[in-house]
Amino acid sequence: MAINELLRDKDITWLKSGGTDSDVVIASRIRLARNLRGEPFPNRADFNQLAKVLVATDGVLPELEKSMGMPFDRVDVERLSTVQREVLIEKQLITENLVKNPQHRAAYVSDDRCISIMVNEEDHLRIQCWAPGLNLDLPMSTASTLDDLIESKLDIAFDEKMGYLTSCPTNLGTGLRASVLLHLPGLVFTRNVGSIINISPQLGLAVRAVYGDAKEPVGCLFQIANQLTLGFSEEELIENLKSAVTEIVAHERRARKALALYRKEQLEDEVWRAYGTLAYARLLSEKETMELLSKVRLGIDLKLISEVTADCYADILTVSRKSYLQNLAENANMSKKEIDRLRARKTRQALLDHRVSAEEHP
Amino acid sequence: MLCDDCGRNEAVVHITQIGPDGRVEKNLCEKCAAAYGEFMATEHHTRNVSMDDFLKGIFSNHTDAEEVQQAGQRELVCPSCGMSYRDFQQSGKIGCADCYKTFRQQLEPLLRRIHGSSLHRGKIPHRTGGTIELKHEIGMLRQKLQESVAQEEYERAAELRDKIRALEAQLALKEGGAADGNQ
Numbered sequence: 001m002a003i004n005e006l007l008r009d010k011d012i013t014w015l016k017s018g019g020t021d022s023d024v025v026i027a028s029r030i031r032l033a034r035n036l037r038g039e040p041f042p043n044r045a046d047f048n049q050l051a052k053v054l055v056a057t058d059g060v061l062p063e064l065e066k067s068m069g070m071p072f073d074r075v076d077v078e079r080l081s082t083v084q085r086e087v088l089i090e091k092q093l094i095t096e097n098l099v100k101n102p103q104h105r106a107a108y109v110s111d112d113r114c115i116s117i118m119v120n121e122e123d124h125l126r127i128q129c130w131a132p133g134l135n136l137d138l139p140m141s142t143a144s145t146l147d148d149l150i151e152s153k154l155d156i157a158f159d160e161k162m163g164y165l166t167s168c169p170t171n172l173g174t175g176l177r178a179s180v181l182l183h184l185p186g187l188v189f190t191r192n193v194g195s196i197i198n199i200s201p202q203l204g205l206a207v208r209a210v211y212g213d214a215k216e217p218v219g220c221l222f223q224i225a226n227q228l229t230l231g232f233s234e235e236e237l238i239e240n241l242k243s244a245v246t247e248i249v250a251h252e253r254r255a256r257k258a259l260a261l262y263r264k265e266q267l268e269d270e271v272w273r274a275y276g277t278l279a280y281a282r283l284l285s286e287k288e289t290m291e292l293l294s295k296v297r298l299g300i301d302l303k304l305i306s307e308v309t310a311d312c313y314a315d316i317l318t319v320s321r322k323s324y325l326q327n328l329a330e331n332a333n334m335s336k337k338e339i340d341r342l343r344a345r346k347t348r349q350a351l352l353d354h355r356v357s358a359e360e361h362p
Numbered sequence: 363m364l365c366d367d368c369g370r371n372e373a374v375v376h377i378t379q380i381g382p383d384g385r386v387e388k389n390l391c392e393k394c395a396a397a398y399g400e401f402m403a404t405e406h407h408t409r410n411v412s413m414d415d416f417l418k419g420i421f422s423n424h425t426d427a428e429e430v431q432q433a434g435q436r437e438l439v440c441p442s443c444g445m446s447y448r449d450f451q452q453s454g455k456i457g458c459a460d461c462y463k464t465f466r467q468q469l470e471p472l473l474r475r476i477h478g479s480s481l482h483r484g485k486i487p488h489r490t491g492g493t494i495e496l497k498h499e500i501g502m503l504r505q506k507l508q509e510s511v512a513q514e515e516y517e518r519a520a521e522l523r524d525k526i527r528a529l530e531a532q533l534a535l536k537e538g539g540a541a542d543g544n545q
Contacts, residue, residue: 156487
């Protein structure tokens with residue numbers, strides 16, 4: 001079982017830098033909610049019915065692997081330990097909802113980790129696809145291909161007027177949730193992020209801080225997603241999100257430019273202090289790591305730091321998470337200090353791994 | 363003074379939380395206080411809860427008036443999964459695909475409140491969808507036809523009318539074909 005690799009792996013392809021607008025947009029995600037006709041939705045299904053759904057979807061898995069041209073890991077949630085479940089949640093491959101009642105819950109995760117299909121989450125099927133940077137079209141077309149393939153084998157619950165039928169009426173219609181992960185240090189430092197959060201509902205979008213809360217976002221990471229799913233086509237929903245993101249990206253760049261212009265010395269000092277702490281600290285808490293990491297990323301994107309590549313960001317984001325470290329140490333009962341120590345060690349290692357060598361960096 | 367949370371160690375950190383229930387003062391030991399300060403990704407969880415509550419609020423508010431009207435009638439129950447409309451109001455979750463048929467009348471105004479629309483305009487499954495794809499297109503064209511008539515764009519209206527006729531002929535052919543196939 002390749003599950004160990006899935007857990008210990010620190011390469012999350014879709015977190016890698018290099019996509020479109022990757023100085024601001026970390027990643028793009030598409031999620032489709034689908035249900036099988038004939039069985040009640042997971043919240044109302046008994047074990048027998050859930051098992052039936054899982055057997056049916058397991059039957060389609062070989063086809064999915066064939067059409068995507070790579071193997072998928074089949075993750076049986078019931079057989080995972082609590083820490084293992086937490087690691088997969090940290091990596092966003094599964095959700096808390098899926099592990100709440102682990103019986104007959106599973107996920108199919110593609111070899112490149114850019115596709116995860118959850119079975120018996122809130123809906124029978126949750127197809128999730130990711131891509132690095134601002135790129136909603138690629139994951140949308142992948143998700144749609146997977147959806148077509150599943151639909152050709154299994155009867156999907158669909159209504160002429162209401163569209164794809166989902167467990168929660170907020171997903172009804174397209175069952176689509178398109179979201180974008182944004183790194184907005186400029187807007188956070190210039191205190192402009194609040195206005196974006198306030199305006200977004202008027203555009204049918206929802207913005208939330210990924211870590212911490214809206215008043216005190218940690219790591220300046222935000223997710224923006226469509227709120228409406230019914231009454232618009234998939235293209236319209238995605239287009240609406242894209243245009244809002246493009247606008248936010250422009251605002252963020254303007255804010256960074258202003259910071260670099262008017263507060264150059266302080267900014268330079270701050271990003272280098274952050275780099276220094278990450279590179280030499282012996283104890284790092286999760287919160288501190290995320291805050292420093294955000295500054296280092298800003299430093300790299302503004303070309304103030306050229307000692308490491310932007311890819312260290314994805315690595316540290318993954319290896320600094322609590323459950324990831326606990327799983328790595330094979331010890332679910334580590335003290336906070338032990339975790340902080342291991343986190344600091346892994347962070348230093350990640351920075352070394354992504355150092356720009358002397359020849360490339362004069 | 364001992365820690366309010368674990369009751370074992372000496373309290374060294376004193377915090378005041380101001381929340382919906384008013385002021386709460388807490389005296390904590392270093393260990394428990396660290397757990398408070400430590401930020402966790404569990405925050406999604408609480409968000410889901412509040413989202414559910416919010417939905418429940420919409421659903422039940424909406425039907426209060428209706429319930430009075432329907433008081434005399436028997437309660438609606440989905441024949442497939444046994445979910446009643448009351449269950450839905452409480453959980454905010456639908457039970458099965460057939461519930462949408464059973465509760466269509468109640469759900470439609472609700473959907474308009476959540477999404478501003480109650481008509482799907484997105485993707486249609488190729489196999490299970492059957493002739494829906496065609497029907498949808500005809501429906502959309504009809505809507506456009508009405509708009510052009512209202513705006514007195516008769517040339518465009520005539521074009522649309524011809525298109526609709528052609529599609530309707532196709533639809534009749536397909537449905538006729540399907541019926542023949544079944545016999």
